[in-house]
Amino acid sequence: MLSGLTDAGFAVAFPHVGQIGLDLLPPEPPAQDKAIANRVFKQGQDAIRAVKRPVSKKTLSKKTATLTEQEAWYEKRVRAAATELHDYYRQMALAGVSPNMDRSNVAGTYGTEITQSWRSPGGLTLSEVEDLHNLGRGRLFYQPPNEDRSWGRNVYQTAPQKRDKMPFLNLGPDARILYNEWDENRSYFHAKDQPYEMDMMAERGTPFAIMEADGPILIDRYRTGVTEGNALRISFEIDGRPKVGLFLHGLDVFPDYLKTAIQEDGEVTVQPKQPIFFVGTTGRSVGVPPGAHPHMAWIHEGYMEEMARLRQQSSPGQQRLPDWMRRALGIRAEELKTNYPR
Numbered sequence: 001m002l003s004g005l006t007d008a009g010f011a012v013a014f015p016h017v018g019q020i021g022l023d024l025l026p027p028e029p030p031a032q033d034k035a036i037a038n039r040v041f042k043q044g045q046d047a048i049r050a051v052k053r054p055v056s057k058k059t060l061s062k063k064t065a066t067l068t069e070q071e072a073w074y075e076k077r078v079r080a081a082a083t084e085l086h087d088y089y090r091q092m093a094l095a096g097v098s099p100n101m102d103r104s105n106v107a108g109t110y111g112t113e114i115t116q117s118w119r120s121p122g123g124l125t126l127s128e129v130e131d132l133h134n135l136g137r138g139r140l141f142y143q144p145p146n147e148d149r150s151w152g153r154n155v156y157q158t159a160p161q162k163r164d165k166m167p168f169l170n171l172g173p174d175a176r177i178l179y180n181e182w183d184e185n186r187s188y189f190h191a192k193d194q195p196y197e198m199d200m201m202a203e204r205g206t207p208f209a210i211m212e213a214d215g216p217i218l219i220d221r222y223r224t225g226v227t228e229g230n231a232l233r234i235s236f237e238i239d240g241r242p243k244v245g246l247f248l249h250g251l252d253v254f255p256d257y258l259k260t261a262i263q264e265d266g267e268v269t270v271q272p273k274q275p276i277f278f279v280g281t282t283g284r285s286v287g288v289p290p291g292a293h294p295h296m297a298w299i300h301e302g303y304m305e306e307m308a309r310l311r312q313q314s315s316p317g318q319q320r321l322p323d324w325m326r327r328a329l330g331i332r333a334e335e336l337k338t339n340y341p342r
Helices: 007-013 030-050 057-062 064-095 126-132 256-264 303-311 323-329
Strands: 139-143 153-158 197-199 217-225 229-238 241-250 268-270 283-286 295-298 318-320 335-338
Touching: 217 256, 229 283, 229 323, 241 283, 241 323, 256 268, 303 318
Parallel strands: none
Antiparallel strands: 139 153, 153 283, 197 295, 217 229, 217 268, 229 241, 241 295, 318 335
């Protein structure tokens, strides 16, 4: 499943896999992995085809009980298939992360470095936390309060893998996920300091996709850095209007159909629901273990004006989301918190 990596090489490169819960990985070589993924895709397809959609309001009114039963079965079946697929992708993605990232690759400073003195609530050192979560090697800083915050925070900084050594997962061109698995209670807009940016929190390794768009999604820029980590520029249209976003902090592993964009600075198109990257912690992330999330910066024309209008309709301390954003990102909540969570 990992490009250019044999079973023997996998064991050498990722010695901690069995110690962090990844021993649930499919034990067979790539052919078996692909068979498992295909079975999950087929489950979802079969469930969708099995739903008999009403042809008129009259038919719907007569068959409400039957449809309710069918939809409950459909939701259970598809959700089970999607959950299995998410777990499968997450496990494979996490297994593709190098556990031996060089601490010296991270340049610059960000507040006061506390790498040597820091201890987790459980008493672990930073290195022990990194090994426990297979994070590689990064640096930990304390960022003091500024004019926008009355409290400080820990910032974890990890250099992304070099693009010519980036692992790739052979997901196949027909790979699809049915939902984005966000933790919306912890997700937020950056508010005063970066009002056009947001963090959607999720478990590290979770696959991400644009869920709804008018057509193909364009990925036309990849870059890395100590702040953004692995970053992609993603463009698409929805409701006939163009949307452009920068998506930061991706995991150090990508689907193989993005090789052209990542290794050659070329353009790649994917379809709605097709995995684009995996939620990661490269660059600067808040907290230790880092709060895994894609940091999204929307840069298309009219976005700031749209958000300002919606802010007038928002609850105190909240930001109302545009309808297109909820549909494109698969966000269930109508509002998210503003500013960093404490």
